[in-house]
Amino acid sequence: MTHPFSLQGRTALVTGATSGLGFEMARALAAAGARVLVNGRDAARAAEAAARITGLVPGSMAEGLAFDVADAAGMEAALADAPDIHILVNNAGARDRRAFLELDAAALQRLMDATVMGPALLCRRLAPAMMAGGFGRIINVTSIAGPLARQGDAGYATAKGGLEALTRALAAEFGPHGITVNAIAPGYFLTTPNAAMAADAGVADWLARRTSVGRWGRPEEVAGAAVFLASEAASYVTGHVLAVDGGYLAHF
Numbered sequence: 001m002t003h004p005f006s007l008q009g010r011t012a013l014v015t016g017a018t019s020g021l022g023f024e025m026a027r028a029l030a031a032a033g034a035r036v037l038v039n040g041r042d043a044a045r046a047a048e049a050a051a052r053i054t055g056l057v058p059g060s061m062a063e064g065l066a067f068d069v070a071d072a073a074g075m076e077a078a079l080a081d082a083p084d085i086h087i088l089v090n091n092a093g094a095r096d097r098r099a100f101l102e103l104d105a106a107a108l109q110r111l112m113d114a115t116v117m118g119p120a121l122l123c124r125r126l127a128p129a130m131m132a133g134g135f136g137r138i139i140n141v142t143s144i145a146g147p148l149a150r151q152g153d154a155g156y157a158t159a160k161g162g163l164e165a166l167t168r169a170l171a172a173e174f175g176p177h178g179i180t181v182n183a184i185a186p187g188y189f190l191t192t193p194n195a196a197m198a199a200d201a202g203v204a205d206w207l208a209r210r211t212s213v214g215r216w217g218r219p220e221e222v223a224g225a226a227v228f229l230a231s232e233a234a235s236y237v238t239g240h241v242l243a244v245d246g247g248y249l250a251h252f
């Protein structure tokens, strides 16, 4: 019997996988048996990340597939020769942490293009083949800023909230076709965009009190959720937002 978490025979596309959480999810999907298409904006960086994965996971299959998720035409061109994709992880997004009134129309548009429009267009592009095969897994990487708000982060929270709504909407629409659509909402992880905060002992003290596990998340700690949601084991899980946040949303 095949292991319920095995991804043998599946092909996965992970956007924004040259570093950070995307890289760790791509690595874990490859370790579970999937052929992984490692996306980023730069072809050399994407190929290098794919090579790192095959180096770290003996016998795994990974290759670069470069495009900018905010560039619909570039995305379409890059996917023209791609194999059928069974698992889509919409991980790439944009960040612009400023007060709402400092975000002009162009800044808001950039946030929406990378975080909502890109994932939506990828779903549109890949869902027909998933439907034809009777199997699909879409995993959108949202944030605890989906259900929660704070000052100075309105654009990001709005975009991630939109991606969370897209998750539920497509779960409803694609469910009868064998496609599940879920989200992973990370909490505070030690990735490059958080480097300044990670160097601040005050933030570590605050997370010690504010999360249940009492610390920052390590990037590899997001990976198990992606493997689970991509696998047969999660066949009856859809429209769900799985917080991987050390208990942040549950804790006060």
Ligand SMILES: NC(=O)c1ccc[n+]([C@@H]2O[C@H](COP(=O)([O-])OP(=O)(O)OC[C@H]3O[C@@H](n4cnc5c(N)ncnc54)[C@H](OP(=O)(O)O)[C@@H]3O)[C@@H](O)[C@H]2O)c1
Pocket (backbone or CB within 6 Å): 015, 016, 017, 018, 019, 020, 021, 022, 039, 040, 041, 042, 045, 046, 067, 068, 069, 070, 091, 092, 093, 094, 095, 114, 141, 142, 143, 144, 185, 186, 187, 188, 189, 190, 191, 192, 193, 194
């Ligand atoms: N880290 C956290 O604490 C945290 C918390 C909540 C949510 N998240 C979400 O998790 C996701 C990953 O965050 P991270 O912290 O891992 O970021 P990261 O380390 O900066 O990695 C971002 C990745 O996305 C790629 N990328 C950026 N813009 C892209 C675009 N337009 N098209 C394609 N690829 C793009 C980058 O590669 P190239 O530069 O090579 O293109 C890189 O591989 C984001 O959606 C973020 O909002 C993170």
